[in-house]
């Protein structure tokens with residue numbers, strides 16, 4: 577029961593964030609990206625590392641939020657879809673916190689743990 581409630585609140589938060597992000601962007605629809613796309617841009621090319629290292633520009637921090645929102649719209653290739661949405665929501669919220677205050681990176685550091693998420697949701 578409490579899990580369902582927690583999940584509902586996360587969904588509400590995400591819905592709010594999506595509205596906020598879209599409004600900030602002149603009401604333009606956000607680009608769609610596959611999970612692989614997001615992994616390449618946000619993780620392999622070092623965007624999240626830059627944000628966590630407090631070296632990212634305002635634009636880069638906003639870009640990370642948008643990439644995670646796009647990522648959350650995909651289903652995970654493996655594992656519980658519910659857990660996947662919660663993990664994705666945590667990343668969105670953590671990246672949004674860092675976008676607002678560049679010093680606020682602890683939640684993002686924790687949520688972007690590569691191995692934990694790959695074990696749960698990435699095939700092989």
Ligand code: HEC
Nearest residue numbers: 611612615619620653663664687688689690693694697698
């Ligand atoms: C919230 C979950 C999550 C986190 C956190 C995460 N990944 Fe991933 N990653 C995935 C999933 C799911 C896939 C598989 C995508 C697919 O096969 O469609 C993936 C795939 C990848 C791929 C392969 C992409 C390709 O083209 O096949 C790379 C590289 C990668 N991740 C790097 C990273 C790195 C580096 C980190 C840590 C900084 C990280 N990921 C953190 C979920 C995550």
